Amino acid sequence: MADATHVIDWDAADRWLFGEAWTGDRIAEHARQLCDVIGPRWSGTEAEWRTIEYVRDQLRAAGLDEVEVEEFDMACWSFSRAAASIVGGPALDVLPFIRCPSFAVEADVVDVGHGTTREIAAVGERLAGAVALMTMAAEPFTTPVPHAYRLRDVATAGATAAAVIDPKSGERREYHSAHDARDPDFVSPPLPCVTITREAGARLRRLPQPRLCFDVVTAVETKRTANVHGVLHGRDWPEEDLVLGGHHDTVYGTPGGNDNGSGTIATLETARVLAGLRRENGAAPGRTLRFVTYAAEEQGFQGSFEFVRRHYGAGRRPRLAINLDELSAGHMKGIVLGFDHLRSLVQGQLDSMGDGLQCHVMSQLDNSSDHFPYLADGIDAAHLWRWRFRGRHADSDYHHESPDSADKVNVRELKEYSGQLSRLLLRLSCVLPEDWPRLGVATEEAQRRVNAERGSVVRVY
Structure with a gap:
């Protein structure tokens, strides 16, 4: 030495x-x-x-x-309100993604699975104006793609917002981001996004035609x-x-x-x-x-x-x-x-x-x-x-x-x-x-x- x-x-x-x-x-x-x-x-x-x-x-x-x-x-970035509910049903416990913009929307829910190109193509024009329901984890056995890029594909396909399912169980959800520090033009979520629990995601997938209502208020100062x-x-x-x-x-x-x-x-x-x-x-x-x-x-x-x-x-x-x-x-x-x-x-x-x-x-x-x-x-x-x-x-x-x-x-x-x-x-x-x-x-x-x-x-x- x-x-x-x-x-x-x-x-x-x-x-x-x-x-x-x-x-x-x-x-x-x-x-x-x-x-x-x-x-x-x-x-x-x-x-x-x-x-x-x-x-x-x-x-x-x-x-x-x-x-x-x-x-x-x-x-x-900060938020002062994050309210969500199933239309005609209960409220949901959600967290906005860090740097999520303010948004208020009521729309149909379209399940895009893991948000792969294949799954987005399968739902076609139904995604336009809808709330995308997406699993955060990458699809098993496929080439992994960061969830931020999958959300960008969802946004490009016309979704108005995304409800992203946290992978943890037991009604747990955490704050997430959707950006890529390697890209100075990709510093914020590509569309309004909230995290929902794994259990809430499963419930939405059991409903025949779910609709979600969001009222999220954020600010950047x-x-x-x-x-x-x-x-x-x-x-x-x-x-x-x-x-x-x-x-x-x-x-x-x-x-x-x-x-x-x-x-x-x-x-x-x-x-x-x-x-x-x-x-x-x-x-x-x-x-x-x-x-x-x-x-x-x-x-x-x-x-x-x-x-x-x-x-x-x-x-x-x-x-x-x-x-x-x-x-x-x-x-x-x-x-x-x-x-x-x-x-x-x-x-x-x-x-x-x-x-x-x-x-x-x-x-x-x-x-x-x-x-x-x-x-x-x-x-x-x-x-x-x-x-x-x-x-x-x-x-x-x-x-x-x-x-x-x-x-x-x-x-x-x-x-x-x-x-x-x-x-x-x-x-x-x-x-x-x-x-x-x-x-x-x-x-x-x-x-x-x-x-x-x-x-x-x-x-x-």
């Missing part, structure tokens, strides 16, 4: 980092404050500003060298929000950066224990542990470490796009940015890169930690979270390999739902995350500059990949 110019006793540093991560943690208190005291943290709201202030105060208390609240204007940015200066190459962060916002009405209290807490804890190591042990990072909580991830990654624009324009880039999202879905298994040229370097540092963690590379540029704005600009970025998308903990199988509460934060596993992330960041900060293969890829190359991958389902495991 290549070291910085100052000497670090790695055995002593590892013992201190992991010991402090496990015995000095504040995870449960952070979860209580974020999820119970503050609660839902939709960007652009007063509750989010309370979150921003809390994160700022925690980073300052940890002893970082600089802590800034970096304000910016965002396009904030310019609101002030902020990223929170803490800095631990590097001792050897302070002009070089590593970034660790995750979004601090949630969707409407969701305490956000797993999504993304877990990522916010891991950012706070990793910053606290590494600042404490420097103070108590004298082991400082070789290059500068930046700890960020991003605003408005749930509204189009506006916070991370702003952070990249503000700090990494005009050719300046970090060595690597690591994004933390939904960490309580499962234990840490390793790191997943966007570009392959850092694979050997990162795997070497993981191997030196001796815990069997693995480094992998995604076949596509993942557009699902706050690492995407970095990747789209050609900046090396990664997220953590964990059981988020497949085999996740049963008690954390809540996403954009009100049961994603403080108890969904897995305290024991977050201790491991903060300990392992601290060890990895310290090691990466001490790799000699000449041992880094390259600094990202050309922005034009990244954009070519982004454009080519539009409309594809990203392979996430």
Whole structure:
């Protein structure tokens, strides 16, 4: 393992980092404050500003060298009414898609199945002016198409709105989006969309000629929000950066224990542990470490796009940015890169930690979270390999739902995350500059990949 110019006793540093991560943690208190005291943290709201202030105060208390609240204007979507009912029947419990426009309509329901080209063609002209009833999940055994693109086909066929069936059972439904971050012209649902429960969808499919009535009122306003940015200066190459962060916002009405209290807490804890190591042990990072909580991830990654624009324009880039999202879905298994040229370097540092963690590379540029704005600009970025998308903990199988509460934060596993992330960041900060293969890829190359991958389902495991 290549070291910085100052000497670090790695055995002593590892013992201190992991010991402090496990015995000095504040995870449960952070979860209580974020999820119970503050609660839902939709960007652009007063509750989010309370979150921003809390994160700022925690980073300052940890002893970082600089802590800034970096304000910016965002396009904030909100809704004040979402009413729906079966004509001549009961009301339905619905949620509008994020960025859904206002709409009021009464129309026949036309079942389009999974929204495939074949199924849309089969209903023909009946879809014009109707409410499309569509299953969100892709049709089994077919080439998967993102639901946003299937909804766009439904809109092109003339549907006036869509009732989209959530795949979860037990009268559960969550907030969804229908856009593609890879396409700047596809930022909102292609037609008015609401989520309905699986049970409501089944009931509509049993009715001979159902009609639905909707009254949905939404708005988009310019609101002030902020990223929170803490800095631990590097001792050897302070002009070089590593970034660790995750979004601090949630969707409407969701305490956000797993999504993304877990990522916010891991950012706070990793910053606290590494600042404490420097103070108590004298082991400082070789290059500068930046700890960020991003605003408005749930509204189009506006916070991370702003952070990249503000700090990494005009050719300046970090060595690597690591994004933390939904960490309580499962234990840490390793790191997943966007570009392959850092694979050997990162795997070497993981191997030196001796815990069997693995480094992998995604076949596509993942557009699902706050690492995407970095990747789209050609900046090396990664997220953590964990059981988020497949085999996740049963008690954390809540996403954009009100049961994603403080108890969904897995305290024991977050201790491991903060300990392992601290060890990895310290090691990466001490790799000699000449041992880094390259600094990202050309922005034009990244954009070519982004454009080519539009409309594809990203392979996430």
